[in-house]
């Protein structure tokens with residue numbers, strides 16, 4: 375999270391272990407579970423379909439979250455899990471811990487995922503879809519391993535995963551895929567359980583709709599608060615997302631598609647922001663994409679500008695009010711509560727700017743229904759041209775392309791739901 379400095383202690387690309395201290399899965403069978411594999415082949419497939427357009431009889435949905443601490447005693451063990459393999463001493467972790475300490479050591483993220491799970495179950499029931507939802511986290515209890523053991527006990531062998539993360543990058547896509555492979559290896563289920571994953575949903579209407587409503591309502595609220603506010607000059611819409619190391623950004627998305635600086639990660643955010651401004655009927659209002667929550671050593675370049683630096687510039691160009699849109703986030707977790715509602719809103723106050731922060735999708739009915747649509751797309755094998763996507767970049771891949779979202783700093787780990795590099 376913001377203003378921390380968590381460089382590793384220097385060991386270059388250390389051998390990574392899972393949070394549970396086991397070695398990663400061997401590659402071949404891991405790739406086969408993605409459906410991208412040639413039957414009988416011993417080497418991972420080098421090519422395969424972008425979209426799976428054959429129906430698949432899934433047994434259950436795997437809701438994969440980030441995980442967060444739920445009490446003061448959980449905080450350091452949780453941070454050790456998140457930073458596992460980077461050799462960061464506990465004293466440095468305490469710097470990050472103070473955000474969590476401030477909220478009694480409780481991240482809201484697990485409760486938000488419990489609520490999302492319940493909302494998904496209700497929507498599935500409403501539509502008569504008989505797919506149970508199993509929830510597991512990358513970094514905290516209930517872990518992905520627990521979810522897979524539970525799936526196995528219930529006799530489920532084909533799982534369709536939803537990761538609570540919308541865009542393409544190492545942290546927001548590939549790391550989930552790697553952790554699926556690790557969890558199958560840890561639980562000894564790599565031979566029996568198949569995990570596929572729904573496409574990244576940054577431009578799915580269900581994810582975008584809540585932001586469209588949020589921008590519309592946020593602007594109306596500012597116009598109420600500041601009489602005579604000039605929309606074309608007085609307001610700035612700041613689309614905020616998690617900063618990532620520039621090297622990760624450059625590697626985000628399939629290697630063969632040139633997305634320019636910031637890679638697919640920045641391109642997807644820019645494209646969605648444009649759609650939101652158009653659909654909210656606010657194309658006359660100035661906007662920009664800004665980044666938050668950087669960590670790592672200052673010597674390492676991360677995506678910029680930082681939201682607080684961007685805010686500081688606004689009074690100089692005549693802005694009196696700001697709409698902050700947490701475009702990179704699916705729920706009001708710590709990054710939103712601390713880095714936006716605490717730090718960014720404080721920056722606005724310091725610079726004399728009226729500000730509103732619009733809601734994240736959370737359990738918005740459109741978002742929940744959209745996630746169910748994404749699952750049904752895979753159950754039914756929906757043809758590419760029938761898949762909704764609000765930007766020209768999508769509909770994104772069901773099966774990630776070779777080398778997609780690789781992490782050059784941490785090195786290669788096998789991943790599910792993709793084709794081998």
Ligand SMILES: CC1=C(CCC(=O)O)c2cc3nc(cc4[nH]c(cc5[nH]c(cc1n2)c(C)c5CCC(=O)O)c(CCC(=O)O)c4C)C(CCC(=O)O)=C3C
Nearest residue numbers: 375380440442456470481483539545546616618669707708
């Ligand atoms: C793109 C992105 C998302 C959005 C996509 C998604 O939603 O998945 C995201 C989400 C989240 N990140 C979270 C927490 C943390 N992220 C960390 C570290 C990092 N995140 C990164 C990126 C992202 N992170 C990166 C590049 C690092 C540096 C690691 C490295 O060098 O490779 C650290 C370690 C300390 C630090 O470095 O600050 C923590 C504690 C929580 C939980 C919040 C809660 O508890 O409510 C959530 C949802």
Ligand SMILES: [Fe+2]
Nearest residue numbers: 375545616667
């Ligand atoms: Fe993070």
